[in-house]
Amino acid sequence: MTDSQDTGTATSDAAPQDAPTSTTISEAPTAPSAEADPVAPAAPHADGNPVATAAPGTRTAADVVPPEVAARLTRAVVGSGATANHAPFTGEKLADLPESTPEDVATAFERARAAQERWARVPVRQRAAVLLRFHDLVLRRQAEVLDLIQLETGKARLHAHEEVQAVAVAARHYGRKAPAYLRPKGHTGVVPTLTKVTELRQPRGVVGQIAPWNYPFELTVGDALPAFVAGNAVVMKPDTETALTALWAREQLIEAGLPEDVWQVVLGEGPVIGPEVVRHADYVSFTGSTRTGREVAQGAAARLVGVSLELGGKNAMLVLRDADVDKAAAGAVRGCFSSAGQLCISIERLYVHESIADAFVERFVARTKAMRLGNALAYGADMGSLVGPRQLETVTRHVEEAVAKGARVLAGGRPRPDIGPLFYEPTILDGVETPMAVCGEETFGPVVSIYRFRDEDEAVARANATPYGLNSSIWTKDGRRGRALAARLRTGTVNVNESYAAGYGSVQSPMGGMGDSGLGRRHGSEGILKYTEAQTVAQQRLMPMAPSFGMNDESYAAFMTRSLRAMKALRLR
Numbered sequence: 195m196t197d198s199q200d201t202g203t204a205t206s207d208a209a210p211q212d213a214p215t216s217t218t219i220s221e222a223p224t225a226p227s228a229e230a231d232p233v234a235p236a237a238p239h240a241d242g243n244p245v246a247t248a249a250p251g252t253r254t255a256a257d258v259v260p261p262e263v264a265a266r267l268t269r270a271v272v273g274s275g276a277t278a279n280h281a282p283f284t285g286e287k288l289a290d291l292p293e294s295t296p297e298d299v300a301t302a303f304e305r306a307r308a309a310q311e312r313w314a315r316v317p318v319r320q321r322a323a324v325l326l327r328f329h330d331l332v333l334r335r336q337a338e339v340l341d342l343i344q345l346e347t348g349k350a351r352l353h354a355h356e357e358v359q360a361v362a363v364a365a366r367h368y369g370r371k372a373p374a375y376l377r378p379k380g381h382t383g384v385v386p387t388l389t390k391v392t393e394l395r396q397p398r399g400v401v402g403q404i405a406p407w408n409y410p411f412e413l414t415v416g417d418a419l420p421a422f423v424a425g426n427a428v429v430m431k432p433d434t435e436t437a438l439t440a441l442w443a444r445e446q447l448i449e450a451g452l453p454e455d456v457w458q459v460v461l462g463e464g465p466v467i468g469p470e471v472v473r474h475a476d477y478v479s480f481t482g483s484t485r486t487g488r489e490v491a492q493g494a495a496a497r498l499v500g501v502s503l504e505l506g507g508k509n510a511m512l513v514l515r516d517a518d519v520d521k522a523a524a525g526a527v528r529g530c531f532s533s534a535g536q537l538c539i540s541i542e543r544l545y546v547h548e549s550i551a552d553a554f555v556e557r558f559v560a561r562t563k564a565m566r567l568g569n570a571l572a573y574g575a576d577m578g579s580l581v582g583p584r585q586l587e588t589v590t591r592h593v594e595e596a597v598a599k600g601a602r603v604l605a606g607g608r609p610r611p612d613i614g615p616l617f618y619e620p621t622i623l624d625g626v627e628t629p630m631a632v633c634g635e636e637t638f639g640p641v642v643s644i645y646r647f648r649d650e651d652e653a654v655a656r657a658n659a660t661p662y663g664l665n666s667s668i669w670t671k672d673g674r675r676g677r678a679l680a681a682r683l684r685t686g687t688v689n690v691n692e693s694y695a696a697g698y699g700s701v702q703s704p705m706g707g708m709g710d711s712g713l714g715r716r717h718g719s720e721g722i723l724k725y726t727e728a729q730t731v732a733q734q735r736l737m738p739m740a741p742s743f744g745m746n747d748e749s750y751a752a753f754m755t756r757s758l759r760a761m762k763a764l765r766l767r
Contacts, residue, residue, distance in 0.1 A: 242610065243619050246568030246575040253571045255281050255288055258341040259438065264289035267441040271459050272302040279435045282348030282579045283569040285615045291437055294460040299470040302429045302458035306400045309455035310427035314397050318373050321423045325369035327450035328419075329362050332443075339442055341571050343411055346436040348579030348616060351572060353533045357411040360699065361443075364416045367701045368722060372423040375722050382766060383732060385757065390733040395726040397425030398500070402475025404468055404490065406482050407581055408536045410436030413481050415443035420722035421479070422452060429458045431471050435581070437461055469493060477501070477725060481538075484662075484710045491713070502714030502724055504706055506636045507538050507664030510657035511693065512679070513554055514650065515547040517669040521691070523557035526642070529667055529693025531565065531577050531620045535640040536585070539665035539687070539694040542637055545653045548646045555604065555624070555644060562605040562620050569614050580616040580639060589618050589639035592632040596643075601625045601632075606640070634660065654682045663708030667693045684708050686715070 273292030281288045294302075313321070332339070336358050343354040368375075376395045383389025401421045405414045410432060418428050432440040437459070444457050460467055464486075472478055472493040478501040480490045487503040494501040511529055513522045529541035546554050568575025580586050586609065593607055606621030618640060626633050626643035633643065647653040657666060666685040670676040673690060680688035686706045687697035698705055704715035714724055737743065741750035 242608065243563065243565050243567050243577075243606070245613055246566035246570065248568070248570035248572060253341065255284070255286070255345050258345060258571070259289050261289075264291075264438070267438055267445065268292055270441055270444055270454075270457075271437075271461055272298045272305075273461055274298055275462070277434055277461065279346065279437060281345050282581050282616050283345070283614045288345060289438060291434060291461055293434075294462045294467055296466065296470045299429070299460050299467060299474065302460050303400055303474040305455045306427035306429050306458045309453055310397070310400055310425070313422075313427060313453055313456050314425035316425075318376050318423065318425070321425065322369045322372045324447070324451040325365045325372075325419055325423055328447050328452075329365035329369060331446045331450055332358060332362055332365070335446070339411060339439060342439045342442055344571050344578070346410055346439055347408065347533070347536075347581055348569070348614070349533045349536075350568065350575040350578040352576075353578065354411075356532070356695070357409055357416075360409075360412040361416045361419075363699060363701050364412075364419050364717070367717075368420050368423050371702075372420070372722060375719050376424060376726070381730075384739070386761070386766060388734065388736055389739075390735065392731045394729040394731060395424070395723065396729050398725055398727060399476035400427045400429060400474070401477045401479060401725060402471040403428055403430040403479045404471055404482065405430060405432045405440065407433035407436045408533060408538075410439035411443060414440040415447065417479055417481070417716060418457070420716075421725040422447075422456065424722055424725040426477075426725050427456045427458070429460060429471060429475065431460050431462075431467055434461050434463075473497070475499060480504075484712075487712065500724065502706075502716070503712040504538065504714075504716065505664075505710060505712040506662055507707065507711050508543060508634065508636050508660045508662045509539060509541050509665045509667070509685070509694075510543040510545060510660075510683075511541040511667040512650075512653050512657060512669065513544070513546040513550065514653075514668065514670040514675075514679075515549045516671045516675075517547075517550065517554075518671060519550055519553050519557055522669040523554060523561055525667070525669060525691070525693050526558050527561050527565070527620075528695075530642040531562070531640045532694075534577055534580055534618070535620075535642075536581060536638055537694070539698060541667060541693055542632075542642055543657070544642050544644045545647050545656060546644060547653075548648055551644075551646045555622075558644075559605045559622060562622055565620050567610060567613050567617055567619070569617075577620055577640065578617075579614050580618055582616065585639060586616050586618060589621075589637060589641055592630075592635070592637050592639075593621055593623070593641060596623055596626055596630045596632045599630050600627070601630060601643075604644070636662070650679060654679065658682075658684050661710040664706075664711035665689070665694055665697065686711065 268291055271292040273294035275293035277291050277293040279288050340354045379393040381391040383391045414432050421428055448454055478494045481504045484505040487505040491501055565576040567577055602624045604622040604624050606619035610617035620640040623643045663684045665687045666683045667689045668676045668679055676690035686708055689697045701717045704718045704720045706712055706715035
């Protein structure tokens with residue numbers, strides 16, 4: 195699902211970086227592991243959120259990423275240096291990793307370019323079959339990748355499973371639909387019957403992909419799948435802190451039939467490696483912050499290569515006066531606090547009609563206070579950890595500044611070091627005003643502000659009063675009314691009676707942002723055709739597009755004039 199953070203990466207001795215405030219540019223399968231036992235009943239904690247405690251025997255980082263597993267996964271990295279990543283649950287080092295240099299990036303592109311020429315000659319149906327086999331491997335071995343996602347991001351296991359679902363859906367969709375998306379298409383020529391026109395789709399070549407830390411499975415391989423099936427190679431820079439998840443995905447895709455050199459991986463600090471990826475790529479795919487997205491776009495524009503950018507958001511949810519209050523409150527919990535709010539399409543602004551505001555707030559606060567926080571590699575926790583110290587600092591600063599200026603904390607509002615160094619309770623703020631940073635800046639954490647409105651025109655105007663335009667949500671019992679209101683919102687996706695999953699998961703339809711939220715789309719036809727160049731092949735038959743059969747210039751012009759009038763009369767397009 196996507197994100198608004200930068201993708202600058204930490205050095206080998208640093209804890210994970212958040213990215214919203216950074217200005218840098220990012221950066222043989224094992225047997226299935228047994229799923230962890232369910233977590234034990236939640237333990238109470240004063241007046242704060244309860245803790246979902248781990249059952250005896252739950253796996254640990256040492257069980258999931260022993261040195262031999264880390265060494266096997268990282269063999270794929272084109273890198274001659276050394277760095278490391280860290281586990282948000284504990285702040286401890288998770289694994290030693292190679293680090294790439296600019297020369298390593300150039301080597302990766304050389305290998306990818308040579309492999310891409312061979313891969314592009316493989317029939318598209320055979321390339322698509324690789325994705326379908328990958329789909330099955332992911333579902334069969336999901337426990338392995340769920341452990342890695344949790345260890346590298348700190349998210350709850352159910353939220354990690356959203357990534358498994360998203361990748362499987364994308365693999366199935368492009369595995370089935372890619373041949374249709376990419377097939378040659380016939381068009382009417384300039385002179386029907388005399389001009390035969392075919393549109394072909396040629397791969398771009400080598401795609402440079404810069405992926406973020408918050409959804410390390412979906413926003414790496416999930417975005418790469420359509421590029422591969424379109425005949426491209428990929429040089430990917432995942433965030434260093436979440437590299438193992440991407441490398442696990444690479445192993446599965448290779449087992450499914452992707453040639454090894456078609457997917458190259460480089461790691462390193464954003465300011466060093468990110469610009470190098472942009473400098474060598476034939477097309478650039480970036481997910482991250484708006485600030486860094488502009489840098490990526492400028493670098494790509496200087497080379498006249500295409501770019502797709504999925505960037506920041508300050509997403510709004512509108513609860514109309516006829517909404518089912520209980521369902522809307524449950525939807526708000528999912529929309530605001532999935533992956534601890536570190537989701538580009540999560541809700542940070544909640545507009546509620548004044549006639550139901552008190553009832554909604556009561557239910558929403560009760561559900562939020564009941565959420566279980568946990569750090570076990572098992573199902574049962576409702577929310578996990580933030581990913582890094584800087585992300586925790588941003589969340590803390592936004593909440594404390596809002597409270598100092600008059601906002602009220604209805605739930606949460608404090609860190610939870612008793613669970614882990616980066617835990618922060620799911621937080622609801624009331625009385626937020628425009629001068630407060632949390633009102634307009636992207637928090638990218640488990641914080642939402644509640645606002646009341648009187649009529650729908652006011653709600654639409656306030657929801658649209660942001661430079662961002664990524665996702666929004668409307669809750670109403672009247673589906674037609676909700677869809678009509680959705681058309682007035684300036685966001686790339688609008689979910690009616692859902693927070694984000696319906697729009698994002700409907701992969702036949704495009705997903706992306708308006709305004710400062712990005713350029714281009716993932717999913718659907720746009721999500722694969724962006725990785726191709728359109729080529730028109732026009733064959734002229736019987737007579738040239740010039741005077742012939744004894745016609746002079748004047749008679750040819752008269753002939754073409756009659757032909758153009760006839761084509762309009764025949765309603766030819």
